[in-house]
Amino acid sequence: MSKCMDCNHWSPKDTAPGMSRFGFAVCLKKPTPWRTFSANARACEQFKQAPEEVTGPRHAKWDDKTGGRNANA
Numbered sequence: 001m002s003k004c005m006d007c008n009h010w011s012p013k014d015t016a017p018g019m020s021r022f023g024f025a026v027c028l029k030k031p032t033p034w035r036t037f038s039a040n041a042r043a044c045e046q047f048k049q050a051p052e053e054v055t056g057p058r059h060a061k062w063d064d065k066t067g068g069r070n071a072n073a
């Protein structure tokens with residue numbers, strides 16, 4: 001199952017540090033102010049695979065960090 005953190009549209013660098021620290025980031029395809037998506041959220045129909053050099057560090061940093069919360073966001 002793909003997750004938001006594997007998606008090219010998931011953008012921690014455009015997210016407030018207080019949220020990204022816990023594995024939540026904005027989606028560049030769904031730019032609603034203040035809305036963030038869990039690193040472990042199930043990917044949506046707009047998913048676009050990010051390259052390995054991006055997803056590798058993300059998994060190292062955020063795998064299981066959100067504890068499965070927001071899994072259906």
Ligand code: SF4
Pocket residue numbers: 003004007008009010026027028029030037042043044045046047048
């Ligand atoms: S909500 Fe969809 S488009 Fe946005 S980051 Fe997650 S999978 Fe990608």
